[in-house]
Amino acid sequence: MLYIVITYLWASILLYLLLGGADFGAGIIELFTSQKNKQVTRKTLYSAIGPIWEANHMWLIIAIVILFVGFPVIYATMSVNMHIPLTVMLIGIIARGTAFTFRHYDAVVDDMQHLYNSIFAVSSFTTPLFLGIIAGSAVSGHIDPSAATFVDAYIFSWLHWFSITVGLFTVSICGFLASVYLIGETQNEQERLRFAHKAQFFNIAAVVCGALVFAAAWFEHIPLFDWVFGNWVGRIAILSATASLIWMWTLLYQGKTGLLRPLAGFQVTMILLTTTYKHFPNIIILKGGGYLSLTEHAGQEKTIGALAWALLLGSILILPALFYLIYSFQKKPIGYGSEAH
Amino acid sequence: MNDFIAARSQMALSLGFHIIFSCIGMVMPFFMAVAHFYYLKTGQAVYKNVTKAWSKGVAIFFATGAVSGTVLSFELGLLWPEFMKHAGPIFGMPFSLEGTAFFIEAIALGFFLYGWDRFNPWFHWFTGVVVGVSGLASGILVVAANAWMNSPAGFEYLNGQYLNIDPIAAMFNEAWFSQALHMTIAAFAATGFAVAGVHALMILRGSHVLFHTKSFTIAAVFGCVAALVQPLSGDISAKDVAIRQPAKLAAMEAHFHTEKSASLIVGGIPNEEKKQVDYAIKLPGFLSFLAHGDFTAEVTGLDRIPEENHPPVAITHYAFQIMVGMGMAMMLIAVLYFTALWKKRKWLQEPWLLKLFALATPLGFIAVEAGWTVTEVGRQPWIIYNIMRTADAVTPMPGIAYSFYLFTAIYASLAVFVVFMLYRQIKMVGRLYDHN
Numbered sequence: 001m002l003y004i005v006i007t008y009l010w011a012s013i014l015l016y017l018l019l020g021g022a023d024f025g026a027g028i029i030e031l032f033t034s035q036k037n038k039q040v041t042r043k044t045l046y047s048a049i050g051p052i053w054e055a056n057h058m059w060l061i062i063a064i065v066i067l068f069v070g071f072p073v074i075y076a077t078m079s080v081n082m083h084i085p086l087t088v089m090l091i092g093i094i095a096r097g098t099a100f101t102f103r104h105y106d107a108v109v110d111d112m113q114h115l116y117n118s119i120f121a122v123s124s125f126t127t128p129l130f131l132g133i134i135a136g137s138a139v140s141g142h143i144d145p146s147a148a149t150f151v152d153a154y155i156f157s158w159l160h161w162f163s164i165t166v167g168l169f170t171v172s173i174c175g176f177l178a179s180v181y182l183i184g185e186t187q188n189e190q191e192r193l194r195f196a197h198k199a200q201f202f203n204i205a206a207v208v209c210g211a212l213v214f215a216a217a218w219f220e221h222i223p224l225f226d227w228v229f230g231n232w233v234g235r236i237a238i239l240s241a242t243a244s245l246i247w248m249w250t251l252l253y254q255g256k257t258g259l260l261r262p263l264a265g266f267q268v269t270m271i272l273l274t275t276t277y278k279h280f281p282n283i284i285i286l287k288g289g290g291y292l293s294l295t296e297h298a299g300q301e302k303t304i305g306a307l308a309w310a311l312l313l314g315s316i317l318i319l320p321a322l323f324y325l326i327y328s329f330q331k332k333p334i335g336y337g338s339e340a341h
Numbered sequence: 342m343n344d345f346i347a348a349r350s351q352m353a354l355s356l357g358f359h360i361i362f363s364c365i366g367m368v369m370p371f372f373m374a375v376a377h378f379y380y381l382k383t384g385q386a387v388y389k390n391v392t393k394a395w396s397k398g399v400a401i402f403f404a405t406g407a408v409s410g411t412v413l414s415f416e417l418g419l420l421w422p423e424f425m426k427h428a429g430p431i432f433g434m435p436f437s438l439e440g441t442a443f444f445i446e447a448i449a450l451g452f453f454l455y456g457w458d459r460f461n462p463w464f465h466w467f468t469g470v471v472v473g474v475s476g477l478a479s480g481i482l483v484v485a486a487n488a489w490m491n492s493p494a495g496f497e498y499l500n501g502q503y504l505n506i507d508p509i510a511a512m513f514n515e516a517w518f519s520q521a522l523h524m525t526i527a528a529f530a531a532t533g534f535a536v537a538g539v540h541a542l543m544i545l546r547g548s549h550v551l552f553h554t555k556s557f558t559i560a561a562v563f564g565c566v567a568a569l570v571q572p573l574s575g576d577i578s579a580k581d582v583a584i585r586q587p588a589k590l591a592a593m594e595a596h597f598h599t600e601k602s603a604s605l606i607v608g609g610i611p612n613e614e615k616k617q618v619d620y621a622i623k624l625p626g627f628l629s630f631l632a633h634g635d636f637t638a639e640v641t642g643l644d645r646i647p648e649e650n651h652p653p654v655a656i657t658h659y660a661f662q663i664m665v666g667m668g669m670a671m672m673l674i675a676v677l678y679f680t681a682l683w684k685k686r687k688w689l690q691e692p693w694l695l696k697l698f699a700l701a702t703p704l705g706f707i708a709v710e711a712g713w714t715v716t717e718v719g720r721q722p723w724i725i726y727n728i729m730r731t732a733d734a735v736t737p738m739p740g741i742a743y744s745f746y747l748f749t750a751i752y753a754s755l756a757v758f759v760v761f762m763l764y765r766q767i768k769m770v771g772r773l774y775d776h777n
């Protein structure tokens with residue numbers, strides 16, 4: 001039962017990274033788009049994610065509920081030591097969710113749109129940045145439950161080079177996912193090329209940020225290199241991700257778009273796999289080598305059992321409906337200019 | 342402001358904000374479904390326009406409710422880590438089911454908002470109903486978790502240890518039924534009156550009268566039915582609280598001294614030092630009757646409860662008086678409205694009834710906030726009744742006051758935005774939804 005719950009936790013983090021990530025990325029692309037192309041980008045974005053917009057962000061809620069029900073000590077530790085970045089992330093979630101809705105449902109279209117757009121774009125950047133910072137901090141060994149001063153306990157637990165580079169890496173992955181996703185939504189060659197350029201830009205950004213993550217890890221004595229390359233799972237995952245990346249770019253230059261999304265999704269899945277595999281089941285690595293583990297710090301048996309059943313039951317209800325939603329709007333997109341009314 | 346008070350204020354603010362959006366988010370879809378049903382049955386364009394106009398409101402409220410709900414799922418840990426460390430595994434069951442209900446609501450909303458002219462009309466209508474039903478289910482499940490804090494169940498508490506956890510028993514705690522019933526009816530009454538009030542105002546102004554009359558009628562009927570049955574559920578709640586949480590009942594009524602044939606105290610200013618209520622109206626025996634169904638029964642007063650376990654009396658008492666007062670006012674309006682519908686059709690043409698509804702716009706939500714205050718403040722000083730004190734659950738992080746100021750600023754500006762957005766929706770009714 002415990003492993004069912006852990007699988008759901010991992011899967012919801014992955015799905016949030018892929019779907020929520022592409023969603024964040026769409027906003028990040030807006031931030032990096034020239035003024036004259038912004039309107040087209042926005043429309044492509046809206047026709048692509050409008051109907052599934054709310055659903056993409058449910059994965060975070062599922063993950064957090066699994067954590068606080070099944071692994072309360074881990075949830076409580078994160079809540080205390082990551083209080084500040086979690087708060088910043090929450091503000092990003094509030095700002096982004098409401099700005100996205102307001103800009104489409106404001107009955108009057110006027111200068112307010114500029115405000116909604118800038119809030120949406122900026123929070124699309126800060127939210128995944130801080131999600132990455134939190135994820136990086138969890139395994140960085142900087143969290144010190146017995147810290148004596150405020151800065152040690154609540155600031156340096158998350159403010160260090162490793163977590164910041166992981167945050168930037170997360171942002172570039174989101175931008176990459178969104179660009180690849182949007183290529184499939186475009187209506188003409190010119191737009192396709194524009195998003196292909198974006199994908200290229202974020203791909204390079206991800207490689208650079210990835211290198212920075214390794215440099216920061218080396219600098220801060222975090223054995224990231226060993227986690228990723230020190231075992232066969234990591235090596236195979238990285239190798240296949242790289243191979244699929246090359247394949248993806250070949251397809252893109254040949255103008256074939258069918259397989260792009262699954263390939264980009266596969267690459268990100270492999271990245272999450274390598275970064276979580278080696279130190280599993282330890283989800284938080286504390287200062288001084290202590291850790292919080294998904295197996296040792298799980299709730300009592302009956303709780304885990306009930307949680308697993310709730311998740312299984314939930315998937316039976318959710319997944320078919322979600323697939324039908326995505327299928328319906330893929331088959332016949334809502335199109336440009338169409339509004340949700 | 343000390344950190345403990347700041348943490349409590351931030352939690353109260355976040356819940357007080359979220360409760361409005363979740364009430365509207367779970368009730369409006371039903372109004373929408375009724376209007377949509379009339380459209381599909383009669384083909385009258387006005388019903389389609391009402392449905393579409395309301396669906397935009399639902400989208401705005403759902404999005405705001407979804408983000409404020411996401412914030413809450415983190416705030417529980419950010420502000421009360423010690424509570425969540427122990428309570429999470431016990432009362433988590435309704436939260437894990439609520440996740441599913443909320444997810445389905447989001448999916449159904451995607452179908453509904455974007456599904457016009459795309460699916461079979463009745464399938465499209467059905468997805469709107471699913472939005473409402475799953476929203477309602479979310480609400481009822483979240484209340485189960487709160488009820489558990491009032492009526493802890495599903496574990497044994499021995500020497501500070503929480504043993505033999507049974508999440509199912511925790512979910513089906515004793516307070517769940519009465520609390521969920523009261524909250525659900527309150528959501529219908531509050532939303533019904535708020536929506537009806539806004540449309541009543543527009544009819545009075547003479548703009549798009551047909552559109553606003555259809556909208557008004559649907560919302561008013563929902564709101565008035567709920568306002569009429571709410572006292573019954575209130576009675577169930579009162580009797581339940583009298584047995585389970587005598588301290589809360591005593592605080593609600595500012596009932597300082599245990600006595601038989603206890604008087605019901607209406608209004609007044611509780612004086613906690615002298616243990617009396619000044620300037621109150623007293624109805625002898627009625628408190629005994631309301632709490633135990635017998636005019637002579639004994640009602641436990643605050644004197645039987647150790648001082649350190651007293652909830653704040655004044656706040657709880659005032660909040661309770663406000664809730665009951667608003668409830669009575671809405672009930673009265675409901676009686677007038679149904680009299681108009683069945684016996685005095687000409688009242689419907691007269692402006693005074695509409696004016697009454699327009700004035701009553703905020704009453705339901707004031708009652709909701711007041712009732713929420715009664716249940717939360719009345720539970721103090723406990724976060725888990727008789728098990729864990731709120732003061733022992735708070736985060737060790739200093740400086741929570743700044744976090745409180747920050748969230749106050751955020752929620753205040755969000756509230757301004759939402760009101761602004763609704764104002765613009767209503768202003769644009771003519772251009773967007775009513776071309777005739």
